[in-house]
Amino acid sequence: MDHSVSTRLHHSVNTWAHQQTRAKRIWFALMFLTVFVYTCGRFGFSSQWFVILVLASSLLKGYWIIAEYMGLRQVARKWRWLVQGWLVLVIVLIVIIHQL
Amino acid sequence: MPMDTERTKPLPGDFAIWIFIFAELMVFGVLFIAYAVTRSLHREEFAYYQQFLDRETGALNTLLLITSSYFVVKAVLAIKQDKVQQCVNGLGLALLCGCGFLVAKTLEFSDKFSAGIRLSTNTFYMFYLSLTFFHFMHVILGMVILAAILFKARAGAYNHREHTGVETGASYWHMVDLVWIILFPLVYIIR
DSSP states (O other): OOHHHHHHHHHHHHHHHHHHHHHHHHHHHHHHHHHHHHHHHHTTOOSHHHHHHHHHHHHHHHHHIIIIISOGGGBOHHHHHHHHHHHHHHHHHHHHHHHO | OOOGGGGGBOOSSOHHHHHHHHHHHHHHHHHHHHHHHHHHHSHHHHHHHHTTSOHHHHHHHHHHHHHHHHHHHHHHHHHTTTOHHHHHHHHHHHHHHHHHHHHHHHHHHHHHHHTTOOTTSOHHHHHHHHHHHHHHHHHHHHHHHHHHHHHHHHTTOOOSSOOHHHHHHHHHHHHHHHHHHHHHIIIIIOO
16 A cells, blocks of 8 residues: 555544544533533522523533534634524523523 | 644535524524523513423433434544444434434423413413424424435445535534523523
8 A cells, every 4th residue: 555545544544533532522521511410400409600500511512512513613713603602692691681 | 623724624514504504593592582581571480380390301301312413423423434334323323312302202292281281371381382392393303314314324325525415414413402402401400
């Protein structure tokens, strides 16, 4: 096999393995945050800080889904910001409305 | 850290699906804000009726959607490496999780309907049923798209060079997941 082709193939397999590991780590983090929020809710927390904590965890989960699962981390900023902007706007508005 | 050139990649999948995704996000965004505003005006009523929601089913459904999204990511990564069987398996497992979501949600709806709860019961249930049923319909549509992609992938329609269809379906499915990530805490957790 040509050396440059072999190097490209090796790089491609490495990248694939790295992306698989990254996706799995994010899946673990998403599962952990979901169980954490559910458990806090189960214990009856309902303070303003709890609401902020819950929505902050949704913000983080949404960010990971948009950037990593949807694959927008690698696209032009305008598209990434459009979707992430929607997420931030909706969550910030919910927090503000909840505090009123 | 990806290089700058990687950050200028086009949107994954067909551009038309992104127009659809942006439109859907706008609609869900408006519904979420409408729920939050109405909740702030009827705090006691909402807090009372939220007690009767099944948080366990809501949490289970979140875990199922997150897991299905993970399998879809695996399917996309696999097809980019010409691993067709892994792609088919990933899509199949994602569909299985989707079925789990539909079963759990149907049981939840049937529980509410058998208790005589309807859209007209009160403001809270109007929002709860509208939001969750609207999302439920999106899950069904997402599953139809994933199933179509699965059959095409099995027929050998996709490979490392041509996998736009897989990315298109994946993007839509992740949008369904993204919306639920906000809907779950908003309706089931925050009281």
